[in-house]
Amino acid sequence: MPVIQAFIVEDSAVILDSLVAMLEEMVPVKVVGTADNEATAVTWLQDPDKACDLVIVDIFLKRGSGLGVLKALQGSAAERRVVVLSNYATADMRRTCLQLGADRVFDKSNEIDALVLYCHRLATGETGPGVLA
Numbered sequence: 345m346p347v348i349q350a351f352i353v354e355d356s357a358v359i360l361d362s363l364v365a366m367l368e369e370m371v372p373v374k375v376v377g378t379a380d381n382e383a384t385a386v387t388w389l390q391d392p393d394k395a396c397d398l399v400i401v402d403i404f405l406k407r408g409s410g411l412g413v414l415k416a417l418q419g420s421a422a423e424r425r426v427v428v429l430s431n432y433a434t435a436d437m438r439r440t441c442l443q444l445g446a447d448r449v450f451d452k453s454n455e456i457d458a459l460v461l462y463c464h465r466l467a468t469g470e471t472g473p474g475v476l477a
Contacts, residue, residue, distance in 0.1 A: 349374055349398070350367065350375050350397065353382075353413055355406045370460050382407060385413045389420075395422070401413050402428070403432050403441075404432065414444035429452055431451070437449070448462060
């Protein structure tokens with residue numbers, strides 16, 4: 345099974361450490377970079393010498409926001425999935441994130457299993473209609 349190269353944008357060190365440990369243990373994910381603010385995330389993600397298959401973005405960051413990261417990635421030629429993982433996954437926020445190009449939005453409080461399943465399906469190539477949508 346191929347290993348997913350992931351970049352995580354999360355401002356809480358505790359959540360970041362837990363997320364990295366969980367993903368790298370449960371699915372074939374290798375975290376290749378992290379950022380705790382919009383500017384650092386955008387700089388890394390727009391660097392042509394850096395690549396990843398999956399970007400996981402929180403909405404609220406130390407500086408800037410995950411929405412700014414999503415906006416910066418719009419129109420990017422890079423082939424990667426972008427998902428939002430937030431405690432603020434309201435219906436309006438989900439709609440906004442999807443309009444800005446997010447592939448999926450997961451709620452930190454009750455959709456971690458769905459994120460793990462999403463990553464597993466991404467790694468196994470299960471990308472048929474409805475599987476990753």
